[in-house]
Each structure stands twice: as structure tokens, then as C-alpha cells.
Amino acid sequence: MPNQRTIFCLTILLASVIVAMRAIGTASPPAEHTAPTFLEHLKPGQAVSLTERDGRYEIGVFPPAYQPLAHKVIEIGPDYVIFRDLVQITDTIVPIYSIKSIKVLRFGGK
Numbered sequence: 001m002p003n004q005r006t007i008f009c010l011t012i013l014l015a016s017v018i019v020a021m022r023a024i025g026t027a028s029p030p031a032e033h034t035a036p037t038f039l040e041h042l043k044p045g046q047a048v049s050l051t052e053r054d055g056r057y058e059i060g061v062f063p064p065a066y067q068p069l070a071h072k073v074i075e076i077g078p079d080y081v082i083f084r085d086l087v088q089i090t091d092t093i094v095p096i097y098s099i100k101s102i103k104v105l106r107f108g109g110k
Helices: 004-026
Strands: 047-053 056-061 071-076 080-085 091-095 099-104
Antiparallel strands (some): 047 056
16 A cells, blocks of 8 residues: 555655646747749739630739739638729639649849
């Protein structure tokens, strides 16, 4: 039968384990490194061209100085992008699996 000293030591050990587990649980998680995605070239409010070919979309991204009459990015979700035509009549919701490519137009080789 355990004596009082053994019970005391086990109680202290159990309390230490509980305190350590709580400290681990409340510690801030390490900063996550998020891998860049192909959608990082799109920003809400950005003017883009949107071309549909065979059920797949090609998106053209232009420099801020060159804003063609085309579409504007409204929202970028985890698995979709919403585009609005510049006359603001229709919204097009494109799932990311339907995006064929994103072409980034650069002037002067920059």
C-alpha cells in the first residue's frame, strides 16, 4: 500500500504535467509560411481581361497605368474569383479549377 510520501510525489508530478500541458496549449502557434498561389497576381478592384475558351478562362492582368475596358476583380475566395464587367451589368463567378492561365502584361521588360 502506498505511503503518504509516494502519494505526495505522485500528486506533485501530476500537477506539474497539468501545468506543462496548459503552457503548451496556450503558447502561440509558430508563424505559418504560406506558399504563394497563382491568384496572388489578382487584387480586388483590379481591371483585367477575361476570356473564355472551351469552358476555361484566361485572365489578363495589366499595369495600373493601362486599364483596358474589360472586367474588374470583385472578390477572391479560397476556390473562386468574382469578376464584374466594367459597365457593371454582370458578375461572373469563376471557380479556380476553370482558370486556364493568368497572363501578366509587363511594359519595358519590368
